């Protein structure tokens with residue numbers, strides 16, 4: 001698939017400000033570059049931004065689909081001036097943004113931009129998955145900024161563009177604090193299956209989004225806090241692979257946190273006295289074997305299709321059957337050619353047969369293990385279980401929930 005960059009993510013003067021960032025204070029905070037790529041000519045576009053903590057940043061994606069009557073936005077990203085300008089270009093060619101979809105009930109990073117995006121397109125219909133929730137207070141959607149007059153609930157109040165799109169729900173699954181639910185969307189004309197969080201595809205090379213500013217990669221490529229940030233292809237790749245391990249396992253098996261003396265020794269060293277290098281703060285010490293740990297996640301040069309470990313161990317540890325059943329339902333859609341998840345790589349060539357093989361693999365292997373790379377996530381899950389925050393047996397919907 002040719003990548004068709006239509007917009008320089010580092011374009012000078014582009015309005016990349018996102019004033020609502022304190023609601024979810026993640027890197028890169030108030031300034032969000034956007035990379036716009038045409039995934040399927042004239043039909044599907046990707047709008048990618050970075051998002052993370054302490055430079056552990058991975059792409060988050062809004063997918064724009066051309067439908068009869070205009071454009072559909074799946075999983076909105078913060079609507080900076082740059083995003084709105086790129087959407088205005090598409091509207092000029094293909095018609096107005098007519099539909100905005102929040103395809104998850106739990107993904108806060110996807111939920112927060114929706115009210116601002118809805119305000120940017122006051123004529124668009126907003127659709128959300130059932131069982132929306134907020135924490136710590138259970139607030140109604142209108143209080144969270146969703147426009148009550150034009151917000152509808154997927155499956156319960158209909159489905160948008162059902163003659164062109166096929167909607168495939170995963171869940172609702174009881175998480176204790178709230179409910180997990182995701183609505184996959186198959187765009188029949190292009191064969192693109194839009195996904196949110198449940199499946200991702202991860203490559204061994206960093207995404208194009210980092211080309212404009214590889215600082216997060218270079219930061220994590222180092223072995224010490226007092227080492228300068230060097231920009232080489234090898235540093236970018238090493239930094240990316242470590243960053244993937246962080247994002248996947250939160251605390252990878254081959255990572256140690258140095259003692260306070262070693263930590264302080266690197267502070268304010270020559271070459272790192274800048275906020276870009278966190279003034280030498282680097283609370284990580286990578287152990288030999290981290291490359292093999294990455295290879296167990298991404299075995300080869302092709303993008304690896306997987307359930308993100310952090311989801312497997314913290315969201316789906318007791319929901320494998322529901323997840324596998326959903327993937328088998330996806331595998332039953334003969335039109336699927338591409339996967340377009342809301343994080344990491346896209347589009348990823350994928351056949352129904354490959355999805356069937358993934359379901360077989362997930363069913364046949366050890367699920368949500370406790371040891372090695374999974375130990376830290378497992379510890380979190382067990383603590384949540386012990387305090388009764390998450391249920392031992394998640395409730396699944398009764399018959400007829402989505403009829």
Ligand SMILES: [Fe+2]
Pocket residue numbers: 107109110196197342343
């Ligand atoms: Fe997400």
